[in-house]
Amino acid sequence: MSTLCVPSQVPSVAEDCELLRKAFAGWGTNEGLIISILGHRNAPQRKLIRQVYAETYGEDLLKVLDRNCQVTLSQRVVKLWTLDPAERDAFLANEAIKKWTSSNQLLVPLVSSYRYGGDDVNLTLAKTEAKLLHQKISEKAYSCDDVIRILTTRSKAQINATLNQYKNEFGNDINKNLKADPKDEFLALLRATIKCLVCPEKYFAKVLRLSINKLGTEEGALTRVVATRAEVDMKVIKDLYQKRNSVPLDQAIAKDTHGDYEKMLLTLIGHGPA
Amino acid sequence: MSTLCVPSQVPSVAEDCELLRKAFAGWGTNEGLIISILGHRNAPQRKLIRQVYAETYGEDLLKVLDRNCQVTLSQRVVKLWTLDPAERDAFLANEAIKKWTSSNQLLVPLVSSYRYGGDDVNLTLAKTEAKLLHQKISEKAYSCDDVIRILTTRSKAQINATLNQYKNEFGNDINKNLKADPKDEFLALLRATIKCLVCPEKYFAKVLRLSINKLGTEEGALTRVVATRAEVDMKVIKDLYQKRNSVPLDQAIAKDTHGDYEKMLLTLIGHGPA
Numbered sequence: 001m002s003t004l005c006v007p008s009q010v011p012s013v014a015e016d017c018e019l020l021r022k023a024f025a026g027w028g029t030n031e032g033l034i035i036s037i038l039g040h041r042n043a044p045q046r047k048l049i050r051q052v053y054a055e056t057y058g059e060d061l062l063k064v065l066d067r068n069c070q071v072t073l074s075q076r077v078v079k080l081w082t083l084d085p086a087e088r089d090a091f092l093a094n095e096a097i098k099k100w101t102s103s104n105q106l107l108v109p110l111v112s113s114y115r116y117g118g119d120d121v122n123l124t125l126a127k128t129e130a131k132l133l134h135q136k137i138s139e140k141a142y143s144c145d146d147v148i149r150i151l152t153t154r155s156k157a158q159i160n161a162t163l164n165q166y167k168n169e170f171g172n173d174i175n176k177n178l179k180a181d182p183k184d185e186f187l188a189l190l191r192a193t194i195k196c197l198v199c200p201e202k203y204f205a206k207v208l209r210l211s212i213n214k215l216g217t218e219e220g221a222l223t224r225v226v227a228t229r230a231e232v233d234m235k236v237i238k239d240l241y242q243k244r245n246s247v248p249l250d251q252a253i254a255k256d257t258h259g260d261y262e263k264m265l266l267t268l269i270g271h272g273p274a
Numbered sequence: 275m276s277t278l279c280v281p282s283q284v285p286s287v288a289e290d291c292e293l294l295r296k297a298f299a300g301w302g303t304n305e306g307l308i309i310s311i312l313g314h315r316n317a318p319q320r321k322l323i324r325q326v327y328a329e330t331y332g333e334d335l336l337k338v339l340d341r342n343c344q345v346t347l348s349q350r351v352v353k354l355w356t357l358d359p360a361e362r363d364a365f366l367a368n369e370a371i372k373k374w375t376s377s378n379q380l381l382v383p384l385v386s387s388y389r390y391g392g393d394d395v396n397l398t399l400a401k402t403e404a405k406l407l408h409q410k411i412s413e414k415a416y417s418c419d420d421v422i423r424i425l426t427t428r429s430k431a432q433i434n435a436t437l438n439q440y441k442n443e444f445g446n447d448i449n450k451n452l453k454a455d456p457k458d459e460f461l462a463l464l465r466a467t468i469k470c471l472v473c474p475e476k477y478f479a480k481v482l483r484l485s486i487n488k489l490g491t492e493e494g495a496l497t498r499v500v501a502t503r504a505e506v507d508m509k510v511i512k513d514l515y516q517k518r519n520s521v522p523l524d525q526a527i528a529k530d531t532h533g534d535y536e537k538m539l540l541t542l543i544g545h546g547p548a
Contacts, residue, residue: 121520161520246395246435 001235003270006042016041017053020061029068031078031260038082039267043231047084073219074260080227081268092224105143106189109152116155123161129154130165137177143186151193159197201233205240208249217256222265230268238269275509277544280316290315291327294335303342305352305534312356313541317505321358347493348534354501355542366498379417380463383426390429397435403428404439411451417460425467433471475507479514482523491530496539504542512543 011019016037023030023037038046053061065079080088097107129150136147150162166174175191195203204225211221229237241249253265285293290311297307312320327335339353354362371381403424410421424436440448449465469477478499485495503511515523527539 123520126520157520160517164518164520243434244438246397246400246431246438 001233002042002231003234003238003268004040004042004231005267005270006040006045010041010045013045013048013052014056016049017056020049020053021057024064024068031074032263034065034078035074035260035264035267038078039264043085046082050082072261073223073257074264077223077227077261077264077268080223081230081264085228085231088228092228106148106152106186106193109148110193113152115153116158118155119157120155121157121161123165126158126161126165127169129162130169133162133166133174134170134177137174140180142178142190147190151190151197156197159194163194163198201236202240204229204233204237205244208237208241209245212252212256219257219261222253222257226265226268234269275507276316276505277508277512277542278314278316278505279541279544280314280319284315284319287319287322287326288330290323291330294323294327295331298338298342305348306537308339308352309348309534309538309541312352313538317359320356324356346535347497347531348538351497351501351535351538351542354497355504355538359502359505362502366502380422380426380460380467383422384467387426389427390432392429393431394429395431395435397439400432400435400439401443403436404443407436407440407448408444408451411448414454416452416464421464425464425471430471433468437468437472475510476514478503478507479511479518482511482515483519486526486530493531493535496527496531500539500542508543 019037020034023033038049041049050061053059053064062079062082065075065082080091083091093111132146133150136142136144141147151159154162163174166172170177175194178187178191178194181187192203195206207221207225211218211225225237226234238249241252245252250266250269250271253269254262257265293311294308297304297311312323315323324335327333327338336353336356339349339356354365357365367385406420407424410416410418415421425433428436437448440446444451449468452461452465452468455461466477469480481495481499485492485499499511500508512523515526519526524540524543524545527543528536531539
């Protein structure tokens, strides 16, 4: 569930564009105004705003944002948010891929395989594949074809069933058995993949916890999770965050960030009037 | 959230009582009719039915149930269900207490201490008490006053915060550290107490899983969980059950039970017309 607050009466796209244009005019950019508009529009609305802005003023809104806003934390989150979700994923993937080294073997099929989306589950298959996974993990053959094939092609429901069987049969969460070497980058990617397949909200709540708890807050992850999940499952992420940290997410963010950056993050996780 | 289905137009209490009276008349008791009535009435409605039944026919409905229904599984679940929730807890506690031996030290304060019900959390206290718990567990002083005091008097929110701090500080769920001796009855009670304080729905979903997965189904636990949670949090329990077992709870119950027992259980977890 989304935390985005869209007002019940949305101004026309032309009005939004005009106000945005004003926010860029004069001395200094009015980031507060930009946030108060874009922070309360959903993906199709933002897409339309970008389109009409380009038609009306002959410039891509993203380029105007890049040019007029200081290269600040708030500029980055506004920019990520203004991108179309698929564009945004591509942008972030492009940034991230430069950092990854040895993990292409799993990343390539993860983004290119066809995965069945239904709820049907084959319990016999789940048992067989749970055994196969356990065998390969015991042999430390983490990157073997079978492991990759199961994680990249089976439906989420089927993988969930397989991992349940794994736990029934071998007494442990599979991720416990994938911690042999805590520094191994490929194992870390396997664990993250499994978490995202089984319960993405819990995974993102943990990324938030780790990014906020760090001395000085790790803004990269904080920005990324808020900008990509606000319109998807941020409501559940917020609940899980509070349950695990005994502090509401908005309070934790308000404590560790400030200015327009804080304002934009809080807007996206559901603060302030729509 | 409850799974109980109450019809939008509930018959008058007098009508319900008359039909129940008919269900007991003639050759054999019509358990199907009893289930179709009582299985679709909430606690206050059932209380009123018992009251009016006693006033009208001069007999306690529970006694009539005892006398007329065979001592079957379905009779037990109908009887538990017909009891007022508090009465039912007392009845079950009385049965259970005969089996427990060495655990009074924890059970007595659990049922007699005052526990604050609010959401306020003291994080400094949580850190201190997490350390204290860890120290006592390291010393295997599981039943010391401090452990008992924390678990029996702190609010659920505070205990949750303490256990989060425990995990942050010592890297493990506390229950992992309370498994030193899997056969120790007192440790098992500590773990169950903690689970019920932190996430009762998950605890009950596990009790259901273990009772249904046993060869021949352990009806005692199955009956108890369905009768006591149907009107409380069975909806969440059902979701967690399906997520963990890849099979809906109703399907698992239908596979392992039959007759009026199956019918009553399925009615209480939300099957069939209200």
